[in-house]
Amino acid sequence: MPELPDAEKGKVVTRFPPEPNGYLHIGHAKASIVDYEYARMYDGKFILRFDDTNPENAQFEFYDVQKEDLRWLGVEWDKEYRTSDNLEKHYKLAEQLINQGDAYICNCSPDVIKEGRFHGKECCCRDVSCGENIDLWKDMILSSTEGTVLRLKGDMTCKNTAMRDPTLFRVIDKPHPIHGSRFRLWPTYDFAGAVEDSISGVTHPFRTKEYELRDECYFRLLDLLKLRKPHLMEFARLSIDGMPVSKRKIKPLIEQGLVTGYDDIRLPTLRGLKKRGILPEAIKQFVLSQGISKVESTVTFGIVEAFNRKLIDPTARRYFFVKDPVKLVVEGAPSKEKSIIFHPTDKKLGSRTIKTGKTFFVPKADMEKIKTGDVFRLKDLFNVKIKEKNDTIFAEYAGEELISESAKIQWTTDDFVKMKVFVPHLLFEGDKYNPDSLETVQGFAEKAVSTIMTGEIIQFERFGFVRIENTDNQVTGFFAHK
RNA sequence: GCUCCCGUGGUGUAGUCCGGUCAAUCAUUCCAGCCUUUCGAGCUGGCUACACGGGUUCGAAUCCCGUCGGGAGCACCA
Secondary structure (H helix, E strand, C coil): CCCCCCCCCCCCEEEECCCCCCCCEHHHHHHHHHHHHHHHHCCCEEEEEECCCCCCCCCHHHHHHHHHHHHHHCCCCCEEEEHHHHHHHHHHHHHHHHHCCCEEEECCCHHHHHHHHHHCCCCHHHHCCHHHHHHHHHHHHHHCCCCCEEEECCCCCCCCHHHCCCEEEEECCCCECCCECCCCEEECHHHHHHHHHHHCCCCCCEEEHHHHHHHHHHHHHHHHCCCCCCCCEEECCCEECCECCCHHHHHHHHHCCCCCCCCCCCCCEHHHHHHHCCCHHHHHHHHHHHCCCCCCCEECCHHHHHHHHHHHCCCCCEECEEECEEEEEEECCCCEEEEEECCCCCHHHCEEEEEECCEEEEEHHHHHHCCCCCEEEECCCCEEEEEEECCCEEEEECCCCCCCCCCEECCECCCEEEEEEEEECCCEECCEECCCCEEEEEEEEEHHHHHCCCCCEEEECCCEEEEEEEECCEEEEEEEEC
16 A cells, blocks of 8 residues: 555554445445554554434444444454444534534525525525524524524635535434434534544544545534544545445445345445455455555456455365256266375365266266267266267266366265355446346255365365355355455 | 636556656456366466647657546535
């Protein structure tokens, strides 16, 4: 990561400010990892701040859910707090603004405000005196009539529309998950974000590029409040080809039943990625490889897969899984108790023993390519020569000698476990939902697969890496990648 | 419509602030070869890029202007 401007060892403070309203996704991972890594790089501090200033959005369960997600990612915070706990401070600062004549109460309807902004016209609420505004403000805190807002006295003719008297506070008469009905007046993002970054000591806050126009407002507010100004920075939002990386796009998919939930393996949510067998370390490497530039780009998920593959390949045990199994009977096959190692290079990963007889199952797709008379090898076992191809394939034993150019095909005996593997594909092709995005592959796995612990990531040879979910005699796999 | 941001190989990124050492990084993809009892991993080699036009300068990916292309904002959501 590039150096931070005006950064001193031991003095950098960063922050990750999620709104507790959903599960974290890879976009959050990018933000939190960048914040966290910069804090570490400079021996600084990293703050987790819940931006829960909208009781309509904040939900009790998600404070903990998001912390769990972050812990899984390996992000550790030095301090944690909620913006909502500082509400009274925000009220004081707002009052200061009103007293200085820099903010005013506005009773206009949202439509009128919008109109005024669009045409650069001030409204009559702007001319009310400070004294009157203070009275109105106090009323607003106590009796909170919905529809009344506090606005910054900005510049209604400013080219930057974010400066045309943005709303600073508004009434939301809904119970808050933490504070119940104690407050009804809540700061907007513009106010709360700037104030919190400053008073919590953050030196280098990051946000995504779409907030760029708000920088001016951010600094204006801090100027007027005579608060310290952090070194605000923006980077491009992460986008992945065929995957929705935002709460806005993910939520409707769940509501419409187009995905199975927040942990659907087609989704780039942290829970989805975990279920699929993507390691937190792979997410971290991926995110850091993207950097913090402002260039908008669409990455293929293949990059994440590549990082993940490098991480899991050395430790993933190899097993046999036969997709669309076809029965193979081998005449003259010697009965064996064959010990087969779990990993081609790392012997420490051990081995399993498989008892073989004359009956095997092999993948249909492989058998379609093989003709009568051909010789192939049951991988790690022996060679076999095809005699007759029907629904069942008949073959004869063809020796132990390794023939380098013959195909090596995975197999199971008749002592197998039935299993289902869910294979994720791109959720979207262009803008269109892909109805075939979740493929179910059925097949037989060797018996040992039934004893694998839930959560272990293995490789089915010639098939791909799979995370196993093993519950109550039901063996399921989630395909990570090739 | 207005405003702002962005534009380096097939993809993604480093380099742009402070012009020369940058035809130039790293990763991934693809292709070829080696290795391998997996279509996995590893190893070797290869392809291909500074959006376009003009200006400033001895010299521009880097600074300025314009064109084109992409994205975002114009909320009482963060």
